[in-house]
Amino acid sequence: MLKVLRSWVDRFLSDEEAVLLAALLVAFFVIILSMGKILAPLLTGIVLAYVMQGIIKYLKRRQIPDVLAVAVTFVLFLGGFIGLLFFVIPRVWRQLQGLFRELPALVSQTQITLDDLTQKYPGLISESQFTAWVDMLNAEVGVFGQWVVSVSISQLPLVATILVYMILVPILVFFILKDQEKLLIWIQSLLPNNRPLISGIAGELNIQMSNYIRGKVVEIIIVGSVTYGLFVFYGLNYSALLAFLVGLSVIVPYLGITVVSLPVVIIGYLQFGWTDGFFYLMFWYGLLQALDGFVLVPLVFSEAVNLHPIAIITAVLVFGSWWGLWGVFFAIPLATLVKVIMTSWPQVLHGPEKLTE
Numbered sequence: 001m002l003k004v005l006r007s008w009v010d011r012f013l014s015d016e017e018a019v020l021l022a023a024l025l026v027a028f029f030v031i032i033l034s035m036g037k038i039l040a041p042l043l044t045g046i047v048l049a050y051v052m053q054g055i056i057k058y059l060k061r062r063q064i065p066d067v068l069a070v071a072v073t074f075v076l077f078l079g080g081f082i083g084l085l086f087f088v089i090p091r092v093w094r095q096l097q098g099l100f101r102e103l104p105a106l107v108s109q110t111q112i113t114l115d116d117l118t119q120k121y122p123g124l125i126s127e128s129q130f131t132a133w134v135d136m137l138n139a140e141v142g143v144f145g146q147w148v149v150s151v152s153i154s155q156l157p158l159v160a161t162i163l164v165y166m167i168l169v170p171i172l173v174f175f176i177l178k179d180q181e182k183l184l185i186w187i188q189s190l191l192p193n194n195r196p197l198i199s200g201i202a203g204e205l206n207i208q209m210s211n212y213i214r215g216k217v218v219e220i221i222i223v224g225s226v227t228y229g230l231f232v233f234y235g236l237n238y239s240a241l242l243a244f245l246v247g248l249s250v251i252v253p254y255l256g257i258t259v260v261s262l263p264v265v266i267i268g269y270l271q272f273g274w275t276d277g278f279f280y281l282m283f284w285y286g287l288l289q290a291l292d293g294f295v296l297v298p299l300v301f302s303e304a305v306n307l308h309p310i311a312i313i314t315a316v317l318v319f320g321s322w323w324g325l326w327g328v329f330f331a332i333p334l335a336t337l338v339k340v341i342m343t344s345w346p347q348v349l350h351g352p353e354k355l356t357e
Contacts (some may be wrong), residue, residue: 017197045172051217070177095241201344208336215300220247234281
């Protein structure tokens with residue numbers, strides 16, 4: 001046992017820089033786990049500033065001065081931030097409240113629909129299955145009602161949190177964009193001068209993260225906007241709420257669209273019934289998801305690390321259980337970090353000649 005452990009240490013921790021990197025990773029995860037909620041505005045600002053880097057680089061390539069490029073980028077960010085806070089989110093919230101008010105009627109309509117299916121297809125749906133489905137539906141409605149009540153009770157802290165984000169996040173984004181080079185120089189000054197392992201992993205991770213984060217933002221905007229247009233065209237109820245959820249669902253591949261498509265199908269069926277309008281809506285919705293998966297994603301994420309579906313689902317489950325919604329959002333970037341470290345670490349320490357032995 002000791003011989004095996006010693007050989008593992010010699011393989012992965014025989015270099016001083018590897019030990020330093022391991023210590024930095026442990027410290028990073030400890031800080032995030034213990035202070036994640038406190039540092040959430042800072043992490044949000046870093047991510048948003050990271051997204052804006054593409055615009056700054058584009059403006060600099062057009063020979064625009066650095067100060068003006070940062071100013072234009074921040075104004076664009078501020079416009080989008082204000083639009084999200086004062087136009088998109090209030091509309092989505094109003095439709096969510098409307099859905100809650102009409103939920104009893106929707107539940108009754110669903111029960112009638114299930115009862116009709118039981119009468120028409122007794123061999124397909126038994127009475128016991130019908131009863132189980134109705135009980136499950138009522139239970140889920142009760143859980144949703146309790147959640148709404150808890151949100152309304154804790155509304156004051158929620159409003160305080162929103163105000164903190166409204167004030168702190170734009171300020172943090174501005175200073176990160178303005179002083180990014182100074183911040184990078186300061187961080188590098190804390191590290192050893194000779195750091196090939198850390199530099200290699202950081203460079204590879206920067207490429208993957210920039211492609212992923214900016215690509216996800218573009219995908220969310222495109223998918224959410226086109227879905228909203230489709231739902232409005234067919235007059236689907238709660239179109240803004242459902243399109244908002246569909247846009248956010250792309251954050252979690254495979255799982256997200258599976259979960260979000262269920263309310264889309266249910267609300268569409270309850271509104272249109274078994275009619276041509278329902279089938280046309282489902283056809284175009286399915287085509288939109290297919291175009292997103294087979295055209296938009298390969299185009300936007302051409303340089304991203306290809307993670308296996310099992311790795312993606314595992315990352316979502318693990319990091320989501322640790323950090324909730326934030327863990328789900330950052331699951332794939334963190335999984336990408338783990339993969340980059342796993343693929344780069346042995347190659348830097350041992351070299352290609354030892355890896356092929």
